[in-house]
Amino acid sequence: MNELKTVGFLGLGIMGSRMARNLAQKGFGVVAWNRTSARVDELARFGVKPAATPAELARRVDAYCTCVADPAALRLVALGPGGLLEGAKAGQLFVDFSTVSAELTCELEAAFGAKGVDFVEAPVTGSKGGADQGTLVIMAGAKDAAFARAQPLFAAVGTTTIHCGPVGAGTQVKLAGNALIALMLEGLSEGMLLTQRAGVDPRKLLEMVRASGFRSPYYDFKGPAMLDRNFETAFSIDLMFKDLSLFLDSAAKHRVPTPAAAAVKEVYQLARAQGKGEKDISAVVTSLEDLCGERLK
Numbered sequence: 001m002n003e004l005k006t007v008g009f010l011g012l013g014i015m016g017s018r019m020a021r022n023l024a025q026k027g028f029g030v031v032a033w034n035r036t037s038a039r040v041d042e043l044a045r046f047g048v049k050p051a052a053t054p055a056e057l058a059r060r061v062d063a064y065c066t067c068v069a070d071p072a073a074l075r076l077v078a079l080g081p082g083g084l085l086e087g088a089k090a091g092q093l094f095v096d097f098s099t100v101s102a103e104l105t106c107e108l109e110a111a112f113g114a115k116g117v118d119f120v121e122a123p124v125t126g127s128k129g130g131a132d133q134g135t136l137v138i139m140a141g142a143k144d145a146a147f148a149r150a151q152p153l154f155a156a157v158g159t160t161t162i163h164c165g166p167v168g169a170g171t172q173v174k175l176a177g178n179a180l181i182a183l184m185l186e187g188l189s190e191g192m193l194l195t196q197r198a199g200v201d202p203r204k205l206l207e208m209v210r211a212s213g214f215r216s217p218y219y220d221f222k223g224p225a226m227l228d229r230n231f232e233t234a235f236s237i238d239l240m241f242k243d244l245s246l247f248l249d250s251a252a253k254h255r256v257p258t259p260a261a262a263a264v265k266e267v268y269q270l271a272r273a274q275g276k277g278e279k280d281i282s283a284v285v286t287s288l289e290d291l292c293g294e295r296l297k
């Protein structure tokens, strides 16, 4: 039995707007709230209804989902004045799709649990395209019963769900995954720039990578986009900087050395200092190009 008929969605950015649309198109009654209310209006044609505040939204639905930028935004929307917790009722389900810290997701599980609300941490990967097509990969952290309740929502936005463990576990997997993406992208950027500077076509490097044992669909997708100068934002430099910062905070807490992630975070800091924070992460190559005085061709 699908007990979840009405679902609230908070945070209609690149990811959340597409996830909310998929929930509405797959039969849920969706009520939405976004800091910038015009983004709720854009979903009205899919039957999405507006809510005045997160608290008011929580009073109207069976479950609520969040997909906001960072820990500060999630804290405000969930625990701040007029936040979800004020309207929360026993028996509801709260699924957070944002990428934040494990400390915050554990805090949310405790705060909402005290009101009888099940909490599921569910950061995602798959970017704008995956959110659009409903093919996200979900890294869930939750108690078994809460995880089971969230299945109909997961099926509407994703194709693969990995139950990583209790709340906090999904975040650890997500942050490690994003550190890996940042390192992969940095490796490709540095490799292509040096190949070109040495007088060799960087497309030859991509051709070799695609034929090799270290090929990746990520390189198939990002490599040609970088060479074609297509830096349309799917995942911003600001948000990757946030994720690398969270990864390094966790590494410090657990006393794990992560020198490569620390170095790559500085490349993202450079890009932000150059005013590129809202550009796609693939635009970090342009920061290296600025230092080299040469563009990839």
Ligand SMILES: NC(=O)c1ccc[n+]([C@@H]2O[C@H](COP(=O)([O-])OP(=O)(O)OC[C@H]3O[C@@H](n4cnc5c(N)ncnc54)[C@H](OP(=O)(O)O)[C@@H]3O)[C@@H](O)[C@H]2O)c1
Binding pocket: 010, 011, 012, 013, 014, 015, 016, 034, 035, 036, 039, 067, 068, 069, 070, 072, 073, 076, 077, 097, 098, 099, 100, 124, 125, 126, 127, 128, 234, 235, 236, 239, 243
């Ligand atoms: N883009 C990706 O490829 C991707 C992939 C996996 C995971 N994620 C994660 O998913 C989350 C959302 O990413 P996104 O790419 O959709 O980001 P985005 O397009 O920048 O959207 C961010 C959302 O957070 C809201 N927000 C920001 N600060 C807020 C605040 N102080 N109070 C209330 N709301 C606030 C924004 O509201 P406004 O509309 O008013 O600005 C917007 O709805 C992030 O945690 C990100 O790390 C992103």
